[in-house]
Amino acid sequence: MRFVRNLIPLSVILTLGVGVACKKPAPAPAEPAQPAAVAAPPVTDDGAQKRAEEDAARRKAEADAEAARKAAAAAEMARQNKFKADAEAALKDINFEFDKSDIREVDKAKLQAIADFLKANPDAKIQIAGNCDERGTVEYNLALGERRAHAAQNYLTGLGVAEARLSSISYGKEKPKVDGHDEESWLINRNCQFTLQ
Amino acid sequence: MKKLVLGLLFVLAPLLAAQAPPSQEVVLSASAGSKLGIALPYPKAAGLPEATVSSEFQEVLSKDLDEAGPFAVIQKDLPAATDPSSYQAWVETGTQWLLTTTINRSAGGDLEVMIQVVDVMAAQGRNVKPVVSKRYTGKDGALRRIAHKISDDLMARLTGEQGVASTRIVFVREAGRGIKEIYQVDRDGANAFPLTAFKSLTISPTVAADGRLAYVTYKGGAPEIWGQRVPGGPHVKLYPPSGKVEGHCFCPSWSPDGKRLALVQGDRRGNTDIVVLDVASGRVRRLTDSNCINTDPSWNPAGTQLAFTSDREGGPQVFLMGDDGSNVRRLTQEGTYNGSPAWSPSGSMIAYVSRFEGKFDLFVYKLGEGKSYQITTGIASSESPSWSPDERRIVFTSGSRGGMQLYTTDLSGNTLHKLVSLDGCQSPKWTRSR
Numbered sequence: 001m002r003f004v005r006n007l008i009p010l011s012v013i014l015t016l017g018v019g020v021a022c023k024k025p026a027p028a029p030a031e032p033a034q035p036a037a038v039a040a041p042p043v044t045d046d047g048a049q050k051r052a053e054e055d056a057a058r059r060k061a062e063a064d065a066e067a068a069r070k071a072a073a074a075a076e077m078a079r080q081n082k083f084k085a086d087a088e089a090a091l092k093d094i095n096f097e098f099d100k101s102d103i104r105e106v107d108k109a110k111l112q113a114i115a116d117f118l119k120a121n122p123d124a125k126i127q128i129a130g131n132c133d134e135r136g137t138v139e140y141n142l143a144l145g146e147r148r149a150h151a152a153q154n155y156l157t158g159l160g161v162a163e164a165r166l167s168s169i170s171y172g173k174e175k176p177k178v179d180g181h182d183e184e185s186w187l188i189n190r191n192c193q194f195t196l197q
Numbered sequence: 198m199k200k201l202v203l204g205l206l207f208v209l210a211p212l213l214a215a216q217a218p219p220s221q222e223v224v225l226s227a228s229a230g231s232k233l234g235i236a237l238p239y240p241k242a243a244g245l246p247e248a249t250v251s252s253e254f255q256e257v258l259s260k261d262l263d264e265a266g267p268f269a270v271i272q273k274d275l276p277a278a279t280d281p282s283s284y285q286a287w288v289e290t291g292t293q294w295l296l297t298t299t300i301n302r303s304a305g306g307d308l309e310v311m312i313q314v315v316d317v318m319a320a321q322g323r324n325v326k327p328v329v330s331k332r333y334t335g336k337d338g339a340l341r342r343i344a345h346k347i348s349d350d351l352m353a354r355l356t357g358e359q360g361v362a363s364t365r366i367v368f369v370r371e372a373g374r375g376i377k378e379i380y381q382v383d384r385d386g387a388n389a390f391p392l393t394a395f396k397s398l399t400i401s402p403t404v405a406a407d408g409r410l411a412y413v414t415y416k417g418g419a420p421e422i423w424g425q426r427v428p429g430g431p432h433v434k435l436y437p438p439s440g441k442v443e444g445h446c447f448c449p450s451w452s453p454d455g456k457r458l459a460l461v462q463g464d465r466r467g468n469t470d471i472v473v474l475d476v477a478s479g480r481v482r483r484l485t486d487s488n489c490i491n492t493d494p495s496w497n498p499a500g501t502q503l504a505f506t507s508d509r510e511g512g513p514q515v516f517l518m519g520d521d522g523s524n525v526r527r528l529t530q531e532g533t534y535n536g537s538p539a540w541s542p543s544g545s546m547i548a549y550v551s552r553f554e555g556k557f558d559l560f561v562y563k564l565g566e567g568k569s570y571q572i573t574t575g576i577a578s579s580e581s582p583s584w585s586p587d588e589r590r591i592v593f594t595s596g597s598r599g600g601m602q603l604y605t606t607d608l609s610g611n612t613l614h615k616l617v618s619l620d621g622c623q624s625p626k627w628t629r630s631r
Contacts, residue, residue: 099512099534101467135555137536137580138623139401140506140513142420142447143461143469143490150467169419170445170463174398175375 083121090117091126091194093177094152095187099136101147103155111152114194115159125197128152130170131177133186138172145170152192167197232269233355235262235314236292238279244302253340254300254310260385261348261362264614266589267355281324284317293318294328296351306337312347314354329354341387361587364629367392367402367410368603371621379412382603384627386617393432401448401624405455408630411435413447422449422460426476436460436474436481444469448492452500452520459484459494459503471505473520484522495547496520497540504528504538504547515549515562528562531569535560539582539591548572548582548591559593561608572610579604583627592616592625 091114094107103111118124130149132141149168157163176189237259242250262268269291276286279297287295299311314329331350333343345362352360361384370380372391379402382389393399397416403424404410410432411424422436435458436446444463451458458474462483470485471494484503485491490513493506501520506513510527515538518525529535534552541547545564550557556578562569572591573579579595585605594601603616603625616625 135552136534137493137506137513137550137557139448139461139493140490140536142401143463143492146445146447146463146469147467147490150463150465154466168445170447171398171415174377174400 083124086117086120087124087196090114091196093188093191093193096148096190096192098133098186098190099144101130101144101151103151108155111155112159115156115161118156118161118165125165125167126194127197128156128166128168129175129193129195130168131175131189131191131193132173133189134173134176134181135186136173138174142170142172142174145172148190148192152194232267233293234271234291235268235294235296235351236271236275236287236290237262237296237298238275240298240300240310242300242302244304245300249340250300254298254344257341257344257385257387258348261345261360262351264385265348265352265360265362267352281320281322284315284320284322287317294351300340302337308335308337308339308343309333310335310340310343310347314351341383345383345385358587361585361589361627361629363631364586364627365631366583366592366603366616366625366627367404368625369400369402369623370619372396377623379410380619380622382617382619384616386615389617389619402626403450403458404626404628404630405451406453406628406630407455408628409451409455411449411451411458413449420445420447422446422458422474424449435476438479448494450494450496452496453498454500457500459496461492461494471503471522482521484518484520485525486522493537495538495540498542498544502540504540504549506536506538515547529569537581539584541584542586542588546588548584550580550582559591559606559610561591570608572606572608573613574610581624583625585627586629592627594623594625596620 092110094110095104096102097104114126118126128149130145130147132144136144146168149170153166153168156166177191177193178185178188237255239255240250259270263270271290271292274290276283279295284295293316295315295317297313301309310333312329312331313327315325316328319325329351333346335343342363348362349360352358364384365381366384367379367381369377372378375398376396378391378395378399379393380389380391392410393412393414395414395416397414399412399414399416402410402412407428409425409428411422413420414423421434423432424435425432426435444465446463447461447469449458449460456476458476459471460474461469462472463469466488468488469490469492470483471491472481472483474481485507487509489507489509491505491507495504497503502517503520504515504517507516508514512533513536514527515529515535516525516527528547529549529551532551532553535549537550539548547562547564549560549562551560557580558574559572559579559582560569561572573595575595577595577597579593580601582591582593584591590605590607592603592605595604596602600620601622602618602620603622605614605616606612
């Protein structure tokens, strides 16, 4: 077994040796045709050049494609960034008075901005989450959060946003935005939050 | 509103109206107005470490009896002997009932607990028939449960009504930011552990008489009612059925027979109504249909009426109605924000919370009198009342903002106990079911 294994490399060497040995006489006849030998390079150069041209063309095509891809990605990135920035600029919380679900005058511009954003981005869908401060009961606040979310939803549909693009949820007082226990914190926690779906 | 001054009467009422099992005479030679002195000499134990007997039995039973109400646990200057010749010495410590206990643990881990209660005042040094003589068995780890059962049996023997030492409280606990799970804890504050592990917002538990749980979970995004269709069974979605649903659902409450769930269903306009789901058939009946908030359903013990919170007349107030939605009438008349009604086990009272100067206090409305009584007057906000099964106490949450803990109070508001030292608790429900 070991013998056989050793034999294979040996046979390869022998074969290569024979090949080299067979080629060796060839340069001799070609000796007079030295120019031909010189001319030979152009022949090979032709091939090389062709290959080089092809390579270059391929590389250029690849580079162009890559550049196009990059440009497209950059454009997409820019578009997404703009979308995100627009979304972030538009999707601001609105707030409520204690135990109320009426849209405040000061928040109507925010809801208009959300409606404008949705009109400019026809594929965007948002979820409206209604929240309450900690001062009501758990169960009543879940209902109150539901009512706040629907108040915002109804206002937006009134501004021409398709109802199918708006979903709602209520967290009651279960997910306060801030931990404070003062008037300022309570106002922040009585809100509707708008998030992309 | 008047401060409820009936605490003492609530302790005494069962004594005065004591109904012993038919075959036994009522054991009540304690003078009215005083508690019955009960002494618990250290158990004779075999096969168990003394530390286990102390922490898992003696301390548990002592606390149960102490908190049951009608017992005074005698702790000091106890005689060593328990034979009839020692009875006079026991009487001198204030003992009326002398409880002797023998605990045996087999090599296989089987527990046997035998108790005898002698009325040493009645016996007057003679050998007499024990007032209670009973044997309890269980596997390793059952000592606490047996101690609770003994307390409940002694309570039943004394007053004719079942004690609550073996009961538990199911509640919600914050497990992380935006994450809440359903927990349970024994009535004595031991054995607190989670019943759900959704790592989601999971709230509003209700427990059927046979122990089946139902609750709201946001684990799928929108709130859904999940729970058990069979006792001890897997937790499955109970409502809404798959498919498009107009509004969200909240606040499930098992009917007393455990067949129906009252719950809150939102509509397209942001109103919420009370509906009743027949769990087996999936049929839903709407009880309210008004342009307002209706929430917090709580059944009367007969399952024929519901108390609920509604803002139909302005701010939140407690209303009553039939289980078909008929005969709606307003219960609470005072205060601008009343809610969280809880119908008492006998049906005669409704506990609720009323908001004043930014915090809630507990109140009890007595239906027979048509009057409300204030139970708590603390600096903290007290919320989410739930009755003990024997109607003697109310469990609720109280504490600083964000640090709500579980407490119990009697109806006088005078004996307040912290149930367990756990922060971030809400919505306790007191149940006999295990």
